[in-house]
Amino acid sequence: MVHSIQAALAAWTLPVSLVLVLILDALVYLRGWTRLRLSRVNIIPAWRAASYLLGLFLIWLAVGSPLSEFDEQLLTVHMAQHLLLMTLAPALILLGAPIMPLLHGLPRHFVQSSLAPLFRYPPVQRLGRLLSNPTLCWLAAAAALVGWHVPAAFTFALQSETWHVVEHSSFLVAGFLFWWPVIQPWPNVIHEPRWFILLYLFLATLPCDILSAYLTFCDRVVYPVYLNTPRPFGISPLADQQCAGALMWSCITILYLLPAAILTVQLLSAQTAPANQAPLEFHDVA
Numbered sequence: 001m002v003h004s005i006q007a008a009l010a011a012w013t014l015p016v017s018l019v020l021v022l023i024l025d026a027l028v029y030l031r032g033w034t035r036l037r038l039s040r041v042n043i044i045p046a047w048r049a050a051s052y053l054l055g056l057f058l059i060w061l062a063v064g065s066p067l068s069e070f071d072e073q074l075l076t077v078h079m080a081q082h083l084l085l086m087t088l089a090p091a092l093i094l095l096g097a098p099i100m101p102l103l104h105g106l107p108r109h110f111v112q113s114s115l116a117p118l119f120r121y122p123p124v125q126r127l128g129r130l131l132s133n134p135t136l137c138w139l140a141a142a143a144a145l146v147g148w149h150v151p152a153a154f155t156f157a158l159q160s161e162t163w164h165v166v167e168h169s170s171f172l173v174a175g176f177l178f179w180w181p182v183i184q185p186w187p188n189v190i191h192e193p194r195w196f197i198l199l200y201l202f203l204a205t206l207p208c209d210i211l212s213a214y215l216t217f218c219d220r221v222v223y224p225v226y227l228n229t230p231r232p233f234g235i236s237p238l239a240d241q242q243c244a245g246a247l248m249w250s251c252i253t254i255l256y257l258l259p260a261a262i263l264t265v266q267l268l269s270a271q272t273a274p275a276n277q278a279p280l281e282f283h284d285v286a
Contacts, residue, residue, distance in 0.1 A: 012066045019064060022056045029053075029098060032105025044097050044186075052096025058089040063168050072158055073229045075215075075237075079244040082171055083251050086144070090175030091255070094183040134181040134200055142207050144174035149211055155225045178204065182259055195267055201260045208252040215245030 033049050061067060062084035070077040103111055118124055130136060147153060148167050157167040182197055214222070218241070221227055226237045235243070 012069045015064045019060065022060055022064075026053055026056055028105035029096070029101045030105070032101035032103065035104045036100060044101060048096045049101075051092045052098055052101075055089045055092030055096065058084045058092065059172070062089070070232060073226075073232055074235070075223060075226055075240050075244040076235075076247060078158075079248050081168070082145075082148075083248065085168055086141070086171040086175035086178070087251065087255055090172065091179045091183065094176065094179050094185045097186040099185060100187065131177065132180055134196065137177040137181055138200060138204060141174045141178035141204065144170050145211065146207055151223055154223055158223075158225055194263060197263055198260055201256045205252060205256050208248060212245040212249035212252070216242050216249065217245075 029052055030049065033044055036043050062081045067077060068081065071081055072078075103115070106115070148157065148170070157163045181200065219238075221237045221241055223241070226240065231237075231240075
């Protein structure tokens with residue numbers, strides 16, 4: 001057991017390209033956030049900047065840290081990667097209200113000459129509206145979750161480095177799509193009624209609950225590829241699978257329940273708020 005752990009850690013190498021991209025992203029965000037703070041005090045609170053940086057760190061933790069060396073040996077680690085990439089990191093990054101800091105952090109000439117005309121281009125605007133549609137966002141997240149956990153697709157991605165990267169990338173993109181209608185990062189304009197998000201979150205738990213229950217209570221190993229891998233912590237493949245299912249169920253339940261609870265409180269408060277008092281929206285506090 002100790003030998004397999006040491007071998008996995010020895011095989012880890014720092015993914016320089018990923019680290020450089022994440023560091024550059026963080027520097028651009030912090031530059032823009034600082035410029036906004038100097039122009040308008042507290043336009044984006046410090047906790048949002050901390051949330052953004054934590055989200056970037058979790059991306060590195062999932063696919064760039066020594067943790068990633070154990071995903072081919074333990075389904076629990078593989079599941080933890082999926083949760084970090086699809087659930088935690090995107091939510092934290094969107095909570096960082098990234099649009100304005102990133103735009104102000106980039107060179108002004110580049111934003112005015114390239115990005116601004118691109119964002120005003122009608123096909124790009126239509127694409128943006130399509131990608132932020134809650135139905136499409138929900139379907140994209142459900143498809144990524146279910147599709148990559150089909151045993152054939154799961155095994156194929158695990159055995160191919162290229163498709164492993166594609167798998168992780170699709171989880172991250174699907175995570176951003178899923179959380180966008182929920183968090184609505186400032187200064188995005190909310191179009192859908194907010195009560196709809198409660199149903200959105202509830203329905204999102206269903207494929208997660210079905211998959212996690214299947215992994216937890218199945219009496220056989222669903223992914224045979226783990227039968228022939230080293231067991232770094234002495235846990236059996238079936239117990240590893242049960243642990244992965246339990247991890248998924250508990251994390252998803254908590255992480256989806258929290259925004260649902262916040263939104264419920266705000267919707268109830270909005271009904272009793274004075275007519276001249278504008279209620280807070282979920283994206284203003286979460």
